[in-house]
Amino acid sequence: MFVVPGQHSASFPLEYKVFQLWGIPVFIHAFLVLYFLYELTQRLQGVKKTSEGLPDYSQAGFAFVVVSLGFVVLFATVLVHELGHCAGAKVVGGSAQRILLWPLGGLALCQAAGGARGDLLVALAGPATHIPQYFAWKALHQSALDAAADSVIHKSIFVPLCASAMQLQITLAVFNLLVPVHPLDCSRVITSLLRLCSVPSPMDSKIMLSLSIITIALLAASMFNALHVWWLPFGYHPMNVVLLVWLGIQTYQLFNAICEHPSHNNRQPLMRHQSRNASDC
Secondary structure, rough: OEOOOOOOOOOOOOOEEEEOOOOOOEEEHHHHHHHHHHHHHHOOOOEEEEOHHHOOOOHHHHHHHHHHHHHHHHHHHHHHHHHHHHHHHHOOOOEEEEEEEEEEEEEEEEEOOOOHHHHHHHHHHHHHOHHHHHHHHHHHHHHHHHHHOOOHHHHHHHHHOOOOOOHHHHHHHHHHHHHOOOOOHHHHHHHHHHOOOOOOOOOHHHHHHHHHHHHHHHHHHHHHHOOOOOOOOOOOOOOHHHHHHHHHHHHHHHHHHHHHHHOOOOOOOOHHHHHOOOOOO
């Protein structure tokens, strides 16, 4: 997801710069580390104990490796997605201030240029990165399968890791392109297309607000098994609950922005809020 910087900039609490790529600072939120520890703890709870009542350290080590590699794949996937947004912004003559990776994915703070067409390209540039990533992981998966007959490590770690990475590319591409909730990439695509079709302000924002409310309700129903959303299975998980709450808050802020600035087009609250970070996926 990408957001637009505004006039005031500040940092998110508990975010830390880890490195810089092509002049773009990359930050990690502390909650991402906590999420890793949570997932590791959940995995370690399934480790069997020996007859002496001690954990099976070989299984514990295996669980640690699997969870760690899974997070490396997730980290790299989201980072490439956000870099896609940044590259798209630069292609249309805009700029990229920074990237933040956090438990709900990533934010690329970009300033697009070229009006609605520029916004559309930047919004699509992130999800488009999952196409080459998918085929890269597919090639690695095939290599791991070829080596699995002679290697336990390839069979038990790399084959399922690559298969999971392939599925991750599909899931993130579908989520970003087919879930019309503000402020996900799909909302930016829809808003840009509405502007290209000369939909007047604030009608475009009102359409996005309506789509967001309906989709959040569908996802919530799917999460509690009250409804099956065919294009995106959305089961119960603590992070899914957090995601829905966050999307609900952002949608509510969009509603307030429409009420406060009924004649302003695209003055979406997340853009103004994230702009305080000075420095987005």
